[in-house]
Amino acid sequence: MAMQLGSCIKTIFPESTTRKTLHCQSTLLLPCRIGYTARVSHISLVRKVSSSIDAIRVSCCSNNGSESGVVAEKVEETEKSYTCVMKFGGSSVANAVRIREVANLILSFPQERPIIVLSAMGKTTNRLLLAGEKAVSCGVTNADSIDELSDIKDLHLRTVEELGVDRNVIAKHLEELEQLLKGVAMMKELTPRTQDYLVSFGECMSTRIFAAYLNTLGVRARQYDAFEIGFITTDDFTNADILEATYPAVAKRLHGDWVSDPAIPIITGFLGKARKSCAVTTLGRGGSDLTATTIGKALGLPEIQVWKDVDGVLTCDPNLCPQAEPVPFLTFDEAAELAYFGAQVLHPQSMRPAREGDIPVRVKNSYNPKAPGTLITKTRDMSKALLTSIVLKRNVTMLDIVSTRMLGQFGFLAKVFSIFEDLGISVDVVATSEVSISLTLDPSKLWSRELIQQELDYVVEELEKISVVNLLKNRSIISLIGNVQMSSLILEKAFQVLRTLGVTVQMISQGASKVNISLVVNDSEAEQCVRALHKTFFECGELSELKNERIPENGSVSALS
Numbered sequence: 001m002a003m004q005l006g007s008c009i010k011t012i013f014p015e016s017t018t019r020k021t022l023h024c025q026s027t028l029l030l031p032c033r034i035g036y037t038a039r040v041s042h043i044s045l046v047r048k049v050s051s052s053i054d055a056i057r058v059s060c061c062s063n064n065g066s067e068s069g070v071v072a073e074k075v076e077e078t079e080k081s082y083t084c085v086m087k088f089g090g091s092s093v094a095n096a097v098r099i100r101e102v103a104n105l106i107l108s109f110p111q112e113r114p115i116i117v118l119s120a121m122g123k124t125t126n127r128l129l130l131a132g133e134k135a136v137s138c139g140v141t142n143a144d145s146i147d148e149l150s151d152i153k154d155l156h157l158r159t160v161e162e163l164g165v166d167r168n169v170i171a172k173h174l175e176e177l178e179q180l181l182k183g184v185a186m187m188k189e190l191t192p193r194t195q196d197y198l199v200s201f202g203e204c205m206s207t208r209i210f211a212a213y214l215n216t217l218g219v220r221a222r223q224y225d226a227f228e229i230g231f232i233t234t235d236d237f238t239n240a241d242i243l244e245a246t247y248p249a250v251a252k253r254l255h256g257d258w259v260s261d262p263a264i265p266i267i268t269g270f271l272g273k274a275r276k277s278c279a280v281t282t283l284g285r286g287g288s289d290l291t292a293t294t295i296g297k298a299l300g301l302p303e304i305q306v307w308k309d310v311d312g313v314l315t316c317d318p319n320l321c322p323q324a325e326p327v328p329f330l331t332f333d334e335a336a337e338l339a340y341f342g343a344q345v346l347h348p349q350s351m352r353p354a355r356e357g358d359i360p361v362r363v364k365n366s367y368n369p370k371a372p373g374t375l376i377t378k379t380r381d382m383s384k385a386l387l388t389s390i391v392l393k394r395n396v397t398m399l400d401i402v403s404t405r406m407l408g409q410f411g412f413l414a415k416v417f418s419i420f421e422d423l424g425i426s427v428d429v430v431a432t433s434e435v436s437i438s439l440t441l442d443p444s445k446l447w448s449r450e451l452i453q454q455e456l457d458y459v460v461e462e463l464e465k466i467s468v469v470n471l472l473k474n475r476s477i478i479s480l481i482g483n484v485q486m487s488s489l490i491l492e493k494a495f496q497v498l499r500t501l502g503v504t505v506q507m508i509s510q511g512a513s514k515v516n517i518s519l520v521v522n523d524s525e526a527e528q529c530v531r532a533l534h535k536t537f538f539e540c541g542e543l544s545e546l547k548n549e550r551i552p553e554n555g556s557v558s559a560l561s
């Protein structure tokens, strides 16, 4: 098989030296002899010498039948492409000083060939959202003097100046942004579609500035808008889902560019392109984490890093419990549960691609890179684990639904849930008895918008056709994430604490996922409960699982998997 080995290997598997057997994505074609098309069905590593691949066996299905053979004799270090994806959140790139530090941080890992995903600078997304809201009612003539627009302009222009970058990299975007706000003011309307387009300016500008800055340092970097390189999503504006077609499309584009002209990709987080309308979409607040894990899975990278402003995933929200400590290890299930139940630190959907691709996720602090952070993997040693983290979700609505039918009637649960399905309302926590159901409703339909009173009234009206309904607002869900094999001990300690505080738990649910126990209490009592629980489980010493555990340094992740 006379194939151009160097380029075919780097096209298919840029960095797979840590895995013994490599299964190829069937959509990729090998460049090979003219007149001979071969689709790779299987690749396996024959020998590995230090970090470079020494020989590779490729099986091909071709127009002449199947063939197999050793096709690479040494793939040099320079021929391999990306080694990891690094995502930096808004706090990590909040201003010129931070951008310089992040650039230095990236360059301090010369052995890495990273793909960089960036969020908008600092609080830019919030400001864009506020500017959009104000534009709806401020009148066309006032649109260019909305405070948030001025703040965004000041921040971005000051940043390019301080970094010595040509202001033209963002000048067009700033002009367009102003025009867009005038348009909103004229229409007196901000649709979810327009809102997504509006907030996309944040990531579009931060990535352009960052790539240009790296270029001024003599580092080859290339900016990408995610919606131009294959991030294909549903048309659910403000909270779109990534579609499967994204993975091969993104892999093809990024591999192809690396092969033809290697440069560090600087990619907008949070954004995608709607499959039907082709408009720009966003992935829900904090969605850059999801962008990073999607890229990790698409390229089969050995590691995904998400860089934040905290020393990893902590035992609790540090704004609630300043004593919160980093959690060294988490499973994908624990991290997903924690994110879904309200820990702002990770996007609720971001663990899915990492879990599917079985790619470790490392949460690190860009303000304190030496801190080991949190390593999230498929499994971990749970023998010493008790509680991992406590999460609080406020402002939850709870429903107590009691069947008016006789005990033993079937179909009641199905009826209740079909009402929620029809209304497109998601349910968070459920507890049932033979004749009643208690459940909580997601207050924000997964971050996108508030459940409005009209919708709640309609739910109650529908449920009252088959049951007696009690709607209870201003509740909080306290989620105890950890080893539910130890649930008796967790519950014993938790209820001791709550009893001491005189707090009545209104609902309790132990998820089938086996990593989460949820307790519902009044909003007004919730913070006090969380602090007291944190003290008992994490600050007293004897119950903490964190002692004596150490996290391995970057690069030794493969040893864990």
Ligand SMILES: Nc1ncnc2c1ncn2[C@@H]1O[C@H](COP(=O)(O)OP(=O)(O)O)[C@@H](O)[C@H]1O
Pocket (backbone or CB within 6 Å): 088, 089, 090, 091, 092, 119, 286, 307, 308, 309, 310, 312, 313, 314, 315, 316, 317, 318, 319, 342, 343, 344, 345, 346, 389
């Ligand atoms: N359990 C938790 N662990 C760590 N941080 C948490 C937790 N719960 C809430 N947070 C908050 O999440 C913030 C980090 O998330 P986020 O703001 O989305 O980061 P970034 O913008 O850098 O991606 C922290 O500054 C912290 O205040």
Ligand SMILES: N[C@@H](CC(=O)OP(=O)(O)O)C(=O)O
Pocket (backbone or CB within 6 Å): 088, 089, 090, 091, 119, 120, 125, 126, 202, 269, 270, 284, 285, 286, 287, 288, 289
């Ligand atoms: N900029 C978007 C996306 C994002 O992920 O941001 P951050 O990484 O700063 O949480 C937001 O604020 O939601």
